[in-house]
Amino acid sequence: MSSRLAIDGGTPVRDRPLPYARHVVDEADILAVADVLRGDWLTTGPAVADFEKAFAGRVGAKWAIAVSSGTAALHAAAFAAGIGPGDEVVTSPMTFAATANCVLYCGGKPVFADVQGSSCNLTPDSIEKALTDKTKAVAIVDYAGQPADLDAIHDLAAKRNLVMIEDAAHALGATYKQRPVGRWAHLTAFSTHPAKHIATGEGGMVTTDDEKLAETLRAFRNHGIRHDAHARARSGAWFYTMDFLGYNYRLSDIACALGWSQLQKLDGWLARRREIVAQYAGAFSRMEELEPPIQRPGREHAWHLYVTRIRPETLKVDRTQVFRALRAEGIQVNVHYIPVYWHPHYQALGYTHGLCPVAEAEYERMITLPLWHGMTRKDADDVIEAVNKVFDAYRR
Numbered sequence: 001m002s003s004r005l006a007i008d009g010g011t012p013v014r015d016r017p018l019p020y021a022r023h024v025v026d027e028a029d030i031l032a033v034a035d036v037l038r039g040d041w042l043t044t045g046p047a048v049a050d051f052e053k054a055f056a057g058r059v060g061a062k063w064a065i066a067v068s069s070g071t072a073a074l075h076a077a078a079f080a081a082g083i084g085p086g087d088e089v090v091t092s093p094m095t096f097a098a099t100a101n102c103v104l105y106c107g108g109k110p111v112f113a114d115v116q117g118s119s120c121n122l123t124p125d126s127i128e129k130a131l132t133d134k135t136k137a138v139a140i141v142d143y144a145g146q147p148a149d150l151d152a153i154h155d156l157a158a159k160r161n162l163v164m165i166e167d168a169a170h171a172l173g174a175t176y177k178q179r180p181v182g183r184w185a186h187l188t189a190f191s192t193h194p195a196k197h198i199a200t201g202e203g204g205m206v207t208t209d210d211e212k213l214a215e216t217l218r219a220f221r222n223h224g225i226r227h228d229a230h231a232r233a234r235s236g237a238w239f240y241t242m243d244f245l246g247y248n249y250r251l252s253d254i255a256c257a258l259g260w261s262q263l264q265k266l267d268g269w270l271a272r273r274r275e276i277v278a279q280y281a282g283a284f285s286r287m288e289e290l291e292p293p294i295q296r297p298g299r300e301h302a303w304h305l306y307v308t309r310i311r312p313e314t315l316k317v318d319r320t321q322v323f324r325a326l327r328a329e330g331i332q333v334n335v336h337y338i339p340v341y342w343h344p345h346y347q348a349l350g351y352t353h354g355l356c357p358v359a360e361a362e363y364e365r366m367i368t369l370p371l372w373h374g375m376t377r378k379d380a381d382d383v384i385e386a387v388n389k390v391f392d393a394y395r396r
């Protein structure tokens, strides 16, 4: 027995659509921001340093440098890695375009290696195959919040004298072999966009253990000037020099106060995400039509995204139809990601379809179900109900 799908005019499971991701802001966050608004610094004041120190402490890195977005964090990391014209950077096709774009910003060439099907992460083997004598760095992604093989990739980078850049926009709070994401790579980039684990509106962070890299990152976000306004005000000096061409990628005190306050709640939020994942896993583990995501051994997954794959051979319809039917039920499913080099900008640069067959095949089957720390048990039950309803109608 199956009830009529909303896409066919039936009653949707939810009237108010459930987003695939969203932020949570509480009164403590609002008070933290209001405090900054009543103070002397709206940007580059004490709240920046406080947020950076707390963030570095949380991920076990020596330095954290706050910037205006996750994309700015990746750009800063690629610049600090010394990427320039003629340099190749091995990266993943299964990510948001910013991971590869940061290489283009610096005049370098992204080289896409294929991913492992189950995790959608790069593997040391696929990276190794993509290396040439022009490779200067690897820019890996912890897809959906699951760390890649960080020890083996770290060793590979060390052996080949490559800079290891890690796009950890999904992976704040994840660990690999008990060591937090944020202290494996030379440079780790995070995002504090509202869809991610903690929110500052727009925002990003780079962590590193290397003091020289940290200095370059700080100057890069401030036009290539090595002393910021806050430091000059404290020292009473007016003189500064612009040493290289940087940008204004600063993150405001307003945003950093929000980020600090959000960070205090990270552990509880990670636990909440794991609970929802367990609820989903219980419902989906014996479902023929759907492969739930799997957690590989040796890691604590940060569960930014809950990416499932459909098994097309069990269904009368394709992924697009399942996606539309779930959306009609009020479940704001998504797809992460269109292979980066399929985008017209990359096609115009000469990248062609077929480059990474595993990533392309997984992409065709993917559906991201809602997962965020403010979701209730009832929200997750609605998702499960909608998935059951849609597969009941479309089962072969």
Ligand SMILES: *Cc1c(COP(=O)(O)O)cnc(C)c1O
Pocket (backbone or CB within 6 Å): 069, 070, 071, 072, 095, 096, 098, 099, 141, 167, 169, 170, 191, 192, 193, 202, 203, 204
């Ligand atoms: C969100 C995201 C980014 C970009 O972060 P912004 O803060 O939106 O600029 C980069 N890489 C990945 C994998 C992301 O998910």
